[in-house]
Amino acid sequence: MIKNFLFSLAVTLALISCEQRECCINIDAFADISVIEKSTGKDLLNQSEPNHIDINKVMLEFSTAPKQKQSISSISISKPLFFQNNGKSTLRIFPTTFEPLGAEHTVTIYWTDTNTDKLKFELKHEKQNTYTDKIFLNDTQVWDRNKGYKTITIEK
Numbered sequence: 001m002i003k004n005f006l007f008s009l010a011v012t013l014a015l016i017s018c019e020q021r022e023c024c025i026n027i028d029a030f031a032d033i034s035v036i037e038k039s040t041g042k043d044l045l046n047q048s049e050p051n052h053i054d055i056n057k058v059m060l061e062f063s064t065a066p067k068q069k070q071s072i073s074s075i076s077i078s079k080p081l082f083f084q085n086n087g088k089s090t091l092r093i094f095p096t097t098f099e100p101l102g103a104e105h106t107v108t109i110y111w112t113d114t115n116t117d118k119l120k121f122e123l124k125h126e127k128q129n130t131y132t133d134k135i136f137l138n139d140t141q142v143w144d145r146n147k148g149y150k151t152i153t154i155e156k
Contacts, residue, residue: 007098026128026130027101027128027129027130027131028094028129028130028131028133029101029121029123029130029131029132030091030092030094030095030132031143031152032091032092032151032152033090033093033109033119033153033154034085034088034090034091034151034152034153035053035091035111035156036088036153036155037155039070043088043089043090045090046088046089047089052080054069054084055072056072056073057071057112059071059072059110060108061081061107061108061110062096062097062105062106063104063106063107064096064098064105069110072091075097076097077098078094078096080093080094085151090151091130093107093109095119095121095123099111101125101130103122103125104121105120105121106120107119108155111156115156118138119135119137119152121134122134122136131145132150135150135152137154
């Protein structure tokens with residue numbers, strides 16, 4: 001009886017004294033962008049529409065690498081994704097192409113040489129989690145954590 005008690009006590013103390021390690025890093029930092037024509041509601045990222053934005057010519061400039069425009073196809077890490085979401089053509093933009101992530105990152109989207117939009121990501125870091133707290137489009141807040149999924153529609 002005493003042996004069972006001592007064994008149980010030893011196992012319990014061993015379990016209590018073990019450090020609990022967090023295994024994973026969770027990063028939730030991106031924005032899904034759709035672009036519509038203001039007057040018609042036409043999906044300007046839909047490559048089959050007339051007068052669409054040519055996704056292959058879109059350039060990105062990250063605040064972590066200023067004055068270094070990168071085409072979407074040349075970005076190797078955190079590559080933007082182009083896909084359909086609820087019937088709309090969508091471009092997923094990440095705030096930077098490398099880690100570690102700071103508290104604030106800006107991505108300038110060059111749709112053409114003269115047509116740009118600026119996304120500013122405010123990120124929060126808690127323990128092993130990094131998440132988007134707020135997103136600004138051209139210095140106007142367009143999303144925060146209370147709005148749910150990070151979808152932003154830009155009107156042109």
